[in-house]
Amino acid sequence: MRNVLLSMLFLFTTTAFATENKMTHPKIKLTTSLGDITIQLNPEKAPISSANFLTYVKEGFYNGTIFHRVIKDFMAQGGGFDTDFNQKEVHAPIENEADNGLKNTRGTLAMARTNVPNSATAQFFINLKDNGFLNHTGKNASGWGYAVFAEVIEGMDIVDKMATEPTGSRAGGHQDVPKTDIIIEKAEIIE
Numbered sequence: 001m002r003n004v005l006l007s008m009l010f011l012f013t014t015t016a017f018a019t020e021n022k023m024t025h026p027k028i029k030l031t032t033s034l035g036d037i038t039i040q041l042n043p044e045k046a047p048i049s050s051a052n053f054l055t056y057v058k059e060g061f062y063n064g065t066i067f068h069r070v071i072k073d074f075m076a077q078g079g080g081f082d083t084d085f086n087q088k089e090v091h092a093p094i095e096n097e098a099d100n101g102l103k104n105t106r107g108t109l110a111m112a113r114t115n116v117p118n119s120a121t122a123q124f125f126i127n128l129k130d131n132g133f134l135n136h137t138g139k140n141a142s143g144w145g146y147a148v149f150a151e152v153i154e155g156m157d158i159v160d161k162m163a164t165e166p167t168g169s170r171a172g173g174h175q176d177v178p179k180t181d182i183i184i185e186k187a188e189i190i191e
Contacts, residue, residue: 024043024044025040025041025042025043025191026040026041026043026050026054026189026191027039027040027041027153027189027190027191028040028041028053028054028150028187028188028189028190029186029187030062030155030184030186030187031184031186031187031188032067032158032183032184032185033181033182033183033185034158034161034162034182035155035158035161036154036155036158037152037154037155037156037159038153038154038155038190039109039151039152039153040150040151040153041053041054041149041150042102042148042149042150042151045097045100045101045102045148045149046100046102046147046148046149046150047097048094048095048097049094049097049111049120049147049149050149050150052091052094052111052120052121052122053124053149053150054189055091056079056091056122056187057187057188057189058189060187061088061090061122061187062078062079062122062184062186063184063185063186063187064082064183064184064185065078065079065080065081065082065088065184066078066081066082066083066085066178066181066182066183067162067178067182067184068080068081068085068170068174068177068178069125069174069175069176069177070162070163070165070167070176070177070178070182071128071163071167071176072128072164073128073129073163074127074128074129074131075125075126075127075131076125076126076128076159076163076182077112077123077124077125078123078124078125078182078184079112079122079124079184080112080122080123083181083183085170085171085172085174088122090121090122091121091122092121093116093118093119093120093121094111094118094120094121095118096111096117096118096120096144096145096147097147097149098110098117098135098136098144098145098146098147098148099136099139099145100136100147100148102147102148102149103130103132103135103148104127104130104131104132104134104135104146104148105127105130105131106127106128106129106130106156107126107127107152107156107159108126108127108150108151108152109124109125109126109127109148109149109150109151109152110124110125110127110134110146110147110148110149111123111124111146111147111149112124112125112146113146117139117144120147124149125146126159128159128160128163162178162182165178165179165180165182166178166179166180167179
């Protein structure tokens with residue numbers, strides 16, 4: 001009887017932990033033209049950026065967008081342009097959470113932004129290597145950094161493959177654009 005109770009307690013605790021983990025660390029699958037990438041959000045450390053990303057996923061915003069800037073040994077940026085290179089309409093910018101303790105290490109996702117610290121909207125990038133110079137060092141012009149909010153948990157080989165694709169320039173002065181579109185065909189919550 002005691003073993004049955006212990007087994008039931010273990011099962012309950014394991015199930016409760018798994019349920020809590022699913023709720024607190026959502027997973028998103030990016031189905032791309034090169035293969036699937038699964039990412040896990042970190043809403044504890046980056047609640048604003050994670051909620052923002054989830055909103056765009058739920059709205060289907062990322063479906064049909066491209067990785068429009070890929071720089072070998074640096075990063076792959078996407079989430080803003082369609083295949084005709086039209087920039088998509090976005091929600092209001094969010095607060096920069098780069099001081100959350102998360103670092104721009106290989107496989108992490110961070111919010112892309114302009115030179116204005118609180119200007120991130122929908123665009124994000126995946127770090128292809130450790131990019132410590134993008135980390136928060138202070139709330140000043142040179143130290144704001146880029147807010148990490150998620151990490152790749154499956155499909156980093158697909159991200160690495162992006163970096164092998166030939167790039168060039170595109171209308172509007174855009175550089176480092178893959179010559180063959182790397183399309184986010186679908187972004188969906190899987191947990």
